[in-house]
Amino acid sequence: MLAKQGWRILSNPVSLIARLFKARYFPACFFWEAELGDAPSFSWRSILQGRPVLKAGVQWHVGDGNNINIWCDKWIPSCPQYRIQKPPNTNLEVVADLIDARARVWNTLKIRDLLPTKATLLHKGYTGDTDCLLCPATFEDRAHIFCKCPTAQTILSAPPFNLQASLLPRLNFIEWMLEQAINLKHDTFEKLLMILWALWKNRNNKFWDGCAQTSTDIVFSSFSWLDEFRKARHDAAAKPVKMQKKTWKPDPEKRWKLNVDGSFLPNQTKGGLGGVLRDGDGCFKATFTQPVHHVDSAKQVELLAIKEGWQLLQSLKVQSVVIESNCLEVTLDIENQRYDLIDYSAIIDDIRMTMVCFPGVQICFAPRTCNAVAYRLASIAFDDNYTSVWIDKVPECILDVLQSDCNQPT
Numbered sequence: 001m002l003a004k005q006g007w008r009i010l011s012n013p014v015s016l017i018a019r020l021f022k023a024r025y026f027p028a029c030f031f032w033e034a035e036l037g038d039a040p041s042f043s044w045r046s047i048l049q050g051r052p053v054l055k056a057g058v059q060w061h062v063g064d065g066n067n068i069n070i071w072c073d074k075w076i077p078s079c080p081q082y083r084i085q086k087p088p089n090t091n092l093e094v095v096a097d098l099i100d101a102r103a104r105v106w107n108t109l110k111i112r113d114l115l116p117t118k119a120t121l122l123h124k125g126y127t128g129d130t131d132c133l134l135c136p137a138t139f140e141d142r143a144h145i146f147c148k149c150p151t152a153q154t155i156l157s158a159p160p161f162n163l164q165a166s167l168l169p170r171l172n173f174i175e176w177m178l179e180q181a182i183n184l185k186h187d188t189f190e191k192l193l194m195i196l197w198a199l200w201k202n203r204n205n206k207f208w209d210g211c212a213q214t215s216t217d218i219v220f221s222s223f224s225w226l227d228e229f230r231k232a233r234h235d236a237a238a239k240p241v242k243m244q245k246k247t248w249k250p251d252p253e254k255r256w257k258l259n260v261d262g263s264f265l266p267n268q269t270k271g272g273l274g275g276v277l278r279d280g281d282g283c284f285k286a287t288f289t290q291p292v293h294h295v296d297s298a299k300q301v302e303l304l305a306i307k308e309g310w311q312l313l314q315s316l317k318v319q320s321v322v323i324e325s326n327c328l329e330v331t332l333d334i335e336n337q338r339y340d341l342i343d344y345s346a347i348i349d350d351i352r353m354t355m356v357c358f359p360g361v362q363i364c365f366a367p368r369t370c371n372a373v374a375y376r377l378a379s380i381a382f383d384d385n386y387t388s389v390w391i392d393k394v395p396e397c398i399l400d401v402l403q404s405d406c407n408q409p410t
């Protein structure tokens with residue numbers, strides 16, 4: 001148990017608890033070098049007693065914080081959303097910005113600056129009053145807003161917190177939070193964080209709009225937000241979002257569809273082309289496979305697959321058809337007005353010339369999952385060096401993928 005608390009500090013150095021302990025007991029050194037210090041709390045004394053147990057089996061790695069975004073990453077396990085809200089006008093981005101890299105400690109000045117209480121603003125040249133916005137007190141700092149202001153006192157003295165005994169006049173807010181993080185149950189600590197957020201929000205509402213909530217309203221609204229958040233988190237965990245895989249579908253306008261694909265391996269000079277033609281109801285009409293030689297890229301082979309598909313359409317005299325390729329680059333290049341500047345412009349030129357003669361033909365991108373039959377045919381052309389055209393009769397080698405396309409839910 002004693003070692004467990006120490007482990008929490010070690011394994012989650014950016015957690016609220018670890019940061020609070022560090023700020024209080026070892027701001028300028030590592031956990032391993034930390035000393036008991038003056039007037040240690042019971043918790044800290046216990047943790048140090050458990051440290052030798054930890055030392056026996058732990059390897060310790062300090063990150064530099066360069067890979068953690070302060071505002072976007074979920075890096076504070078004790079916070080309800082594991083992250084903090086970005087204040088306006090901040091240029092702090094990654095956790096490393098909050099660390100004094102040379103001394104390897106938190107830069108407390110920057111961390112403190114995140115909450116612009118009047119006491120904090122004094123360090124930034126603010127010259128106005130420091131009065132509390134909600135009570136007659138004359139110094140508004142974190143300890144006052146969250147612990148000493150009458151609204152806060154009323155809330156924290158009542159269940160489930162019952163913290164009246166800890167709300168001392170000379171309370172140090174970081175130490176106080178540290179004790180609550182250790183002593184309160186997880187559920188109660190989450191509620192406390194919610195209340196602190198609501199107290200800060202209430203203070204800002206008073207500042208901007210002149211209206212403040214009663215302590216009862218604050219408790220009621222923040223607990224119901226927390227309930228909603230927990231429910232949403234629970235629902236999200238229970239029902240992982242199912243990624244809908246896109247599958248082949250007949251054209252909604254009942255035009256015929258020709259799916260084409262090219263197969264190519266780097267370091268080889270050959271490729272395979274394949275295509276399958278289906279009518280507006282998805283019924284099989286024709287396929288082709290065609291090996292090609294002296295090619296040097298996947299893009300070239302994809303373009304040749306479209307060109308070869310045209311040959312099939314012309315031989316069958318199909319006028320209105322959608323050609324689908326799973327190579328997005330190729331479909332965009334064909335549309336590009338300055339295609340003459342693009343690689344393989346001669347093949348693109350051939351395709352565009354044919355398109356002029358067949359205005360009912362459209363070339364579209366379709367994901368690989370919608371192009372399984374053409375992919376199979378292109379692979380056969382590549383592997384077996386096999387040229388073929390099948391009209392009306394389905395070749396056995398694509399029977400399974402063709403049926404799989406037809407059996408997809410619509």
Ligand SMILES: [Zn+2]
Nearest residue numbers: 132134135149
């Ligand atoms: Zn006050």
